[in-house]
Amino acid sequence: MSKGIGIVETQYYTFAAPPGRFLLDSGEKLVPITVAYETYGDLNEDRSNAILVLHALSGDAHAAGLHKGQNKPGWWDDMIGPGRAFDTDKYFVVCSNVLGGCKGTTGPSSINPSTGRPFGTDFPLVTIPDMVRLQGQLLDHLGIDRLLSVAGGSMGGQQVLEWLVSYPYRVQSAIVIATAARHSPQQIAFNEVGRQAIMADPDWQNGRYYGGESPAKGLSVARMVGHITYMSDISMAEKFGRRTGGNGKAHPFSNGFEVEDYLHYRGLSFVDRFDANSYLYITRAIDEYDATRGGNLADAFKGLKAKILVLSFKSDWLYPSYQSLEIVRACKTAGVDVTYCEINSTYGHDAFLLEVDEETTLVSHFLIKVFEGAR
């Protein structure tokens, strides 16, 4: 693989403008709002090479490159950089942390200016459209009217759909990966179990845990459930089988299976890097989201000029291919220019982060066509 992007830095912009500037879907106002974002590559003179990349549930603005003194690259580093799918020699890539998150953008762990303490559950409910609206204001601030492309997987894919539905005139193309126009009851159910696990933890304290113990056990259980759904039956069998582990038995009712150790590790390490209230706010927004607005996606896409690439993964049972095909069918029905590919992966939902080679080929060809078609 080509040399990566090198050292990057998260930037912050605070919208402190007139009260009322940022009205949420809930009807509440939220001012000021800080957005954490990163950019890679350079915006060209006619501002026609900007691509917005959108992160999934537990992601953040750090999509590529390295933070100074750290050795863990951004979450989509394999896809973003010189010569990579999102080629920073050609494109200007922007990624921001979502509203309600805990990685620099205003969320429930931010300070409530009216009390001087963290919002906790006084933070207003947020929606996927709220998140996208804030991304639009960030682009305004960066002087970008129109995006060459908008791309994301999972929750990021929902945001891509929201860009298409609400701001079609700002989007020249879109890359929709491993997502759904709206969550099925099974998808909602898995998130609800995670929420219940967090709220069952007495350290959650109705969301007012800042400064004390955080609901680490509950958040850890939520993350364990998540991880099962991100992998596939096959990928777990390949990775762990029934091997028993190096670490011995974590508790008396463990059989010491490696898969148990893996879940514990994943659960515990998540607690160090994610806020439980953000998990509640964001999963609620994901479950609520409906790109069709209770109606028909084809109607929502009518008149759309953007070119669309839809990708799904064969073993992804959390966001199964039939949900991507519903998006494709809506595009076709609405006369939208759409390309679809189901990638033959065993990685389950995680594939959108792991199937780099095939995604690189598909995304880079798609972007080149869009970019050159626009000239």
Add this chain to the structure above:
Amino acid sequence: MSKGIGIVETQYYTFAAPPGRFLLDSGEKLVPITVAYETYGDLNEDRSNAILVLHALSGDAHAAGLHKGQNKPGWWDDMIGPGRAFDTDKYFVVCSNVLGGCKGTTGPSSINPSTGRPFGTDFPLVTIPDMVRLQGQLLDHLGIDRLLSVAGGSMGGQQVLEWLVSYPYRVQSAIVIATAARHSPQQIAFNEVGRQAIMADPDWQNGRYYGGESPAKGLSVARMVGHITYMSDISMAEKFGRRTGGNGKAHPFSNGFEVEDYLHYRGLSFVDRFDANSYLYITRAIDEYDATRGGNLADAFKGLKAKILVLSFKSDWLYPSYQSLEIVRACKTAGVDVTYCEINSTYGHDAFLLEVDEETTLVSHFLIKVFEGAR
């Protein structure tokens, strides 16, 4: 459907015989042991019509009929009774609660005779072979040397396999439904999340909660995870869709979806009827179980004379059909007389309790052939 079995009563037998009589796989002795069981129909003169029915994780000895003053029939009532699949006009059906359970058979909530208080986590670890050994002793007590058939789904199916592997001479036929010779890492992972949810509940208190608050929130989360895996994506879509519910929003981060209400209800109602420590002990045993003993199932089946019926369900993703096919393949390789059918159901794993018509046809024909062939 024919008239059911009517009023039944759970019976109890306590093995109080010489110390050392019941040695567990762990090497520990457990005396006395009480077994809760029910019987339906009459044992014939030559004691050749007995069928042992084995329950799943949350089941109990009450497989059919009604308990006096109650209106909820046993868990497999649709399948057991006069003229039903397990026809009590012909067969003598026995079902007992498993060792480690909480429905009358000795388990962690039973009184430890050496302390006078409930065992809690002082209860020894139990295994599927331990459970089956105790069933064997119950049959000894009932004067049954040889079973016409042994039948069960899910964990009950694991016990059927254990009967075949360890007591082949006592089994004339076997009905193996929606199960696996050993759990995959994905199956282990779902159980481990349930265990973690229970142990994360401070009311669990290392299993010494009897007489105080029980870890209801943790057990409820464990059950919610379970319920998602017992249904299918399709059955959830058919049952709930994205309808929002009658009960309103159960908590601030609920969207009020019916599927959320359903999970809450299922979680809470489980807490009233099941013991959290039993959940830990039994799921550990299920995950540990390996009918192949780390080897090859065909070798374990060599020389087996029993006729086998294996059933799986198309939409069952918790115990997918490929696991049943592995059992079938082992039978074929070992030269065992096996019949397999994948039932085309949308109910997921729950199908083994719900697809009564098709199961009735398959099971009743199978049993008649075995019963008449034996005369």
